Amino acid sequence: MxxxxxxxxxxxxxxxxxxxxxxxxxxxxxxxxxxxxxxxxxxxxxxxxxxxxxxxxxxxxxxxxxxxxxxxxxxxxxxxxxxxxxxxxxxxxxxxxxxxxxxxxxxxxxxxxxxxxxxxxxxxxxxxxxxxxxxxxxxxxxxxxxxxxxxxxxxxxxxxxxxxxxxxxxxxxxxxxxxxxxxxxxxxxxxxxxxxxxxxxxxxxxxxxxxxxxxxxxxxxxxxxxxxxxxxxxxxxxxxxxxxxxxxxxxxxxxxxxxxxxxxxxxxxxxxxxxxxxxxxxxxxxxxxxxxxxxAGKPATRFRASRELLEALSQAYRSRVTQLLPALNEIADKVPQTRERLDRRLYGRFIAEDAPGPAPRAIAFTAACYSVGFPPTLLDARGIMEKLEELSSPLLEHIKAELELDYQFFVPEVAGRFLGRSPVREALDLKEKIGVEAAPRENYLSAINAGDFDVVRLARIRGFLG
The missing domain is CATH 3.20.20.60 (Phosphoenolpyruvate-binding domains)
Incomplete structure (x- = not known):
């Protein structure tokens, strides 16, 4: 080849x-x-x-x-x-x-x-x-x-x-x-x-x-x-x-x-x-x-995804994020534009047919989630727990490695105020179920609890906006 x-x-x-x-x-x-x-x-x-x-x-x-x-x-x-x-x-x-x-x-x-x-x-x-x-x-x-x-x-x-x-x-x-x-x-x-x-x-x-x-x-x-x-x-x-x-x-x-x-x-x-x-x-x-x-240039791993599994995971995610979209849109509007892009209302993304309007683009959406102490990977918490037995051990280990990073930016008290208790409870249950040990970083906790909603300060601690 x-x-x-x-x-x-x-x-x-x-x-x-x-x-x-x-x-x-x-x-x-x-x-x-x-x-x-x-x-x-x-x-x-x-x-x-x-x-x-x-x-x-x-x-x-x-x-x-x-x-x-x-x-x-x-x-x-x-x-x-x-x-x-x-x-x-x-x-x-x-x-x-x-x-x-x-x-x-x-x-x-x-x-x-x-x-x-x-x-x-x-x-x-x-x-x-x-x-x-x-x-x-x-x-x-x-x-x-x-x-x-x-x-x-x-x-x-x-x-x-x-x-x-x-x-x-x-x-x-x-x-x-x-x-x-x-x-x-x-x-x-x-x-x-x-x-x-x-x-x-x-x-x-x-x-x-x-x-x-x-x-x-x-x-x-x-x-x-x-x-x-x-x-x-x-x-x-x-x-x-x-x-x-x-x-x-x-x-x-x-x-x-x-x-x-x-x-x-x-x-x-x-x-x-x-x-x-x-x-x-x-x-x-x-x-x-x-x-x-x-x-770069290494051969791909042979892999075929189950369409049924992907559809189930997608549906679980969409049902959760559609409920949170009004709050996340409001937060995303406060994320600074660091390139000269079109407004999301002109060029947004639609997550589901029944979604209440367009979502932010991916970077602003991601930044909004982190800014309220809820990394967007945790929006999958319910879907992961429901399909845990269908996920291979290597895949679970990989997900766990990613979540060990993301749970350092998970602040349940703050996330609950913005997004409600249900998604926070699911994220806590997932953490316990798969054995993630990470705790919130002290400097992130201090910054997010300061109460001045400083999106950029939080992003600098993470090393990325979204």
Whole structure:
């Protein structure tokens, strides 16, 4: 299999992606994101930066500006450093924003090829993919825009490849069929499918279905994508998108990075998000980046999730979180925006059909839970206890390792005031049932009991906002 090699048809596959997630306590305006990309390469070895247009007010000139700044700094653009663009999904944000973002990627390549002869933007990420339709739209638009630039300027650039981002439990479970459909559609159009990258994200899956269901579905996706590559005889590499808290994967958390990197084997590229770069000491962040690079490119663990188990876990989570959503939305509105993103009312997430309005996006939701002393992994407490006998010993040990961290930020008295006694009682019962020994950190207790609801102070103690 070639899909674990360092190159795909002579194209280098980056190992570490610097992202623009708003999960740090430090606010980064868009005016600083160009320099941030350069620092990510120099300080942490991020050989890829993802310029983010999804639900975010990023200037359309930013991909070009990063390319030009990297060239000015002598960074080998398109060879050892890549600019990847995440575009809006037109089903959620409109076709105009999609087309403008795609154009920014193609024009960045015009500047890159004009200066160096190679494309800096090899990939464009399409988020919230649930079928191959939107991938084909993006693919066609990229080819049309690249053709137009070629006709107008005489500079030949290859259009970027489309990277589907699968970020829901259902999409994880259906990864093989979604990707196979995309390949078949390209072949029917007379296009030879090139080596494919797939982005697997956990955060939105956790927000909509809970931590444990999204954990299992992520393992399922990593395994099934590997199987698809083998079955079709194509090269497929995986980007794994995770943050610092266990709810969002824990891959960037200094206390969990090594455990999570082994657990989620099968990724070729990992994200290094904002919190680990800004909210922990630099040497610690560098160690995390090394752990992720060292674990990239290892074969996926063979795993198939039970759809019935995942549905039961998801239902237990949704029934709990739907009751708490009004309170959590109110708290999330007090979480500071550390990137220039759209308001949740314009681009929120719906957890269930009967939910009282949209939920915050995953990072604000996670921050809201921690800010009232109730880590969001504990929203799964009832589901875990109900399905305890169906969970394997290695899986339980992994969950316990994550909860040993999260129970350090569990403050029952405060959580009960905001969320009521029932979820707190379930969290206490789970702690006893699986034998978690962790107690709340003294500095966290002092800060959360101060009564001034200082979201940022609490986040700095944790080492991440959300």
């Amino acid at each position: 070639k899909n674990r090699l360092e190159h795909h048809s002579e194209m280098a596959i980056p190992r570490l992606m610097c992202t623009q997630h708003p999960d740090s306590t430090v606010r980064i305006p868009v005016s600083e994101e160009v320099q941030e990309a350069i620092l990510g390469y120099g300080l942490y070895g991020c050989d890829e930066v993802m310029v983010d247009f999804e639900g975010k007010l990023t200037p359309y000139s930013q991909p070009r500006d990063i390319v030009l700044k990297a060239l000015e700094e002598g960074i080998p653009v398109g060879e050892e450093f890549f600019v990847t663009v995440r575009v809006p999904n037109p089903k959620l944000e409109g076709v105009d924003r999609l087309l403008l973002a795609l154009e920014s990627a193609v024009l960045a390549n015009y500047y890159s090829v004009n200066h160096t002869g190679v494309e800096a933007v090899r990939w464009v990420v399409v988020p919230m993919v649930d079928s191959s339709d939107v991938l084909l739209v993006a693919h066609r638009a990229l080819h049309e825009k690249a053709r137009l630039v070629r006709e107008l300027t005489g500079v030949h650039t290859e259009p970027p490849e489309v990277v589907p981002l699968l970020e829901g439990v259902s999409e994880h479970l259906n990864a093989e069929s979604i990707l196979a459909s995309y390949f078949e559609s390209l072949e029917r159009s007379g296009i030879d499918p090139k080596p494919l990258r797939v982005f697997v994200g956990k955060s939105d899956a956790a927000l909509r279905s809970g931590h444990l269901a999204s954990l299992l579905s992520t393992l399922h996706a990593l395994s099934s994508i590997h199987d698809l590559a083998h079955r079709l005889g194509v090269d497929v590499s995986v980007v794994l998108g995770m943050g610092s808290p266990p709810f969002r994967g824990g891959l960037n958390n200094p206390s969990l990075a090594e455990v999570e990197a082994r657990f989620y084997r099968g990724f070729d590229t990992a994200t290094l998000q904002s919190a680990v770069r800004y909210d922990v000491p630099r040497e610690v962040a560098r160690h995390v980046s090394k752990v992720l690079r060292d674990n």
